[in-house]
Amino acid sequence: MTHAAAAVSYVYLLLTGLAFWSPALFWLAVVLGGGYLSRMLHPWAGLVFAASVLLMYRRWRGDMRATPEDRAWRAAMGHYVRNDDARVPPAGRFNYGQKVLFWVMFLGGMALLASGLVMWFVADLSEWRTLLYAATLMHVVAALLTIGGFIVHVYMGVAVVPGGVSAILHGEVTEDWARTHHPLWRRERP
Amino acid sequence: MSLELARVSASGSPAPGVRVEATLTKLVDTTTCIGCKACEVACQEWNDLPPEQTVQSGTYQTLPATTASFWNLIKFAEHEDEAGDFRWLMRKDQCMHCAEPGCLIACPAPGAIVQYTNGIVDFQQDNCIGCGYCITGCPFDVPKFSASTGRVYKCTMCSDRAAVGLQPACVKACPTSCLQFGTKEQMLGAANARVEQLQASGFAQAAVYDPPGVGGTSVITVLAHGDRPELYGLPRDPQVPAAVQLWKGPLKWLGNAAMVGGLAAAAIHYIRFGRKAHAEPPVRKDGSS
Numbered sequence: 182m183t184h185a186a187a188a189v190s191y192v193y194l195l196l197t198g199l200a201f202w203s204p205a206l207f208w209l210a211v212v213l214g215g216g217y218l219s220r221m222l223h224p225w226a227g228l229v230f231a232a233s234v235l236l237m238y239r240r241w242r243g244d245m246r247a248t249p250e251d252r253a254w255r256a257a258m259g260h261y262v263r264n265d266d267a268r269v270p271p272a273g274r275f276n277y278g279q280k281v282l283f284w285v286m287f288l289g290g291m292a293l294l295a296s297g298l299v300m301w302f303v304a305d306l307s308e309w310r311t312l313l314y315a316a317t318l319m320h321v322v323a324a325l326l327t328i329g330g331f332i333v334h335v336y337m338g339v340a341v342v343p344g345g346v347s348a349i350l351h352g353e354v355t356e357d358w359a360r361t362h363h364p365l366w367r368r369e370r371p
Numbered sequence: 372m373s374l375e376l377a378r379v380s381a382s383g384s385p386a387p388g389v390r391v392e393a394t395l396t397k398l399v400d401t402t403t404c405i406g407c408k409a410c411e412v413a414c415q416e417w418n419d420l421p422p423e424q425t426v427q428s429g430t431y432q433t434l435p436a437t438t439a440s441f442w443n444l445i446k447f448a449e450h451e452d453e454a455g456d457f458r459w460l461m462r463k464d465q466c467m468h469c470a471e472p473g474c475l476i477a478c479p480a481p482g483a484i485v486q487y488t489n490g491i492v493d494f495q496q497d498n499c500i501g502c503g504y505c506i507t508g509c510p511f512d513v514p515k516f517s518a519s520t521g522r523v524y525k526c527t528m529c530s531d532r533a534a535v536g537l538q539p540a541c542v543k544a545c546p547t548s549c550l551q552f553g554t555k556e557q558m559l560g561a562a563n564a565r566v567e568q569l570q571a572s573g574f575a576q577a578a579v580y581d582p583p584g585v586g587g588t589s590v591i592t593v594l595a596h597g598d599r600p601e602l603y604g605l606p607r608d609p610q611v612p613a614a615v616q617l618w619k620g621p622l623k624w625l626g627n628a629a630m631v632g633g634l635a636a637a638a639i640h641y642i643r644f645g646r647k648a649h650a651e652p653p654v655r656k657d658g659s660s
Binding site: 200201202203204205207210215216217219220221262263264266300303304307308310313314315317318321322325328329332333336340341342343 | 381382383479480481498499500501502503504506507512515516518521612613614615617618622623626627629630633634637640641644645646647648
């Protein structure tokens with residue numbers, strides 16, 4: 182549920198945000214009900230996304246701490262990328278790449294929330310020039326970082342890792358799958 | 372006379388205007404302003420703007436700042452000169468109609484902000500999405516958000532009057548000719564002549580305020596204390612904000628390249644390496660594959 186809320190709100194934020202980012206993509210806002218509506222709903226969708234990211238943070242922050250195994254995994258990341266998985270050290274519930282993604286999305290999401298709130302209330306903050314400039318640039322940079330994470334995340338989940346889509350939809354994986362991809366997980370939670 | 376478009380916000384295609392027109396300019400001579408506010412009334416009248424509740428803040432100034440339905444405000448800055456004499460430094464707070472408009476550069480909504488071939492910068496509220504980027508883009512803090520319509524408003528330089536060869540309502544109403552209207556060339560001529568007069572009568576620092584950081588403006592102001600525009604509440608060297616230029620310039624291309632590059636990298640990875648192998652295909656609990 183949390184992941185679904187984050188996914189739906191993020192995709193809406195991405196599409197409307199891209200419409201505001203570039204005139205060449207403004208048609209996205211037109212398709213989604215017009216620029217005015219997109220502008221009106223974007224901040225609310227942002228609150229939904231921020232809330233779901235905070236829920237994930239509460240649930241997973243323990244699992245997302247870096248562990249000694251992560252160092253070995255990071256060193257072998259080239260093998261993982263080349264699908265040479267036999268040479269990748271075993272991972273726990275979340276491998277190092279997933280942990281990095283989580284922190285990119287969490288920190289990026291919080292930066293987007295903070296800067297987005299300033300941009301939402303720009304009319305009341307018009308005398309705080311430096312704050313407006315900083316928020317605008319921060320929103321752009323944080324959005325681009327999360328878009329990078331989003332591309333990798335969706336590509337991995339849908340196209341690279343077998344069973345990824347099923348895990349997203351059902352919220353569970355088979356034991357066999359877990360043993361292959363996250364062998365240390367079983368050991369963590371006997 | 373026309374309202375052909377020389378620039379259109381958030382538009383990748385060239386603006387349609389082909390006519391070559393003189394830049395129209397309003398001259399504000401702050402040294403002959405008597406603070407009568409006829410211009411404020413004329414602006415409200417001509418533009419059919421609803422009356423705005425005045426705010427008593429201990430000065431003669433009508434409101435603390437312009438609003439979404441009050442586009443022309445005479446600011447009464449109080450100044451004590453070196454001799455200890457009190458003076459009002461009156462200034463006309465309104466859209467400056469920059470040649471390089473920060474609002475238009477920042478605007479993401481196609482056609483919500485336009486610049487005519489005559490230099491007037493105008494908001495087209497029917498295209499406005501209410502994001503307020505123009506507020507961030509304007510170095511003079513001019514665009515004002517209307518909570519009731521969710522869109523942004525400002526002085527139009529009476530573009531409807533200019534289109535038929537009339538001067539703006541405020542200029543028409545000014546009793547001291549402290550407001551004048553004509554081509555930029557004419558107005559700069561009149562402004563410089565006035566500056567010379569002022570310098571000859573003891574205001575050595577008198578100057579014309581026509582800030583080059585925004586490409587010059589179509590509202591130029593004669594200031595007796597031209598060396599200290601901030602006394603009048605005017606920024607010393609207004610620019611299209613560096614953050615906005617970065618955002619709409621290099622950062623945009625960098626971001627586009629990164630996003631396209633990310634998608635391309637995923638596609639190449641899929642072609643080169645494809646899906647991860649799995650010892651056995653994952654099996655769901657119910658046994659189906």
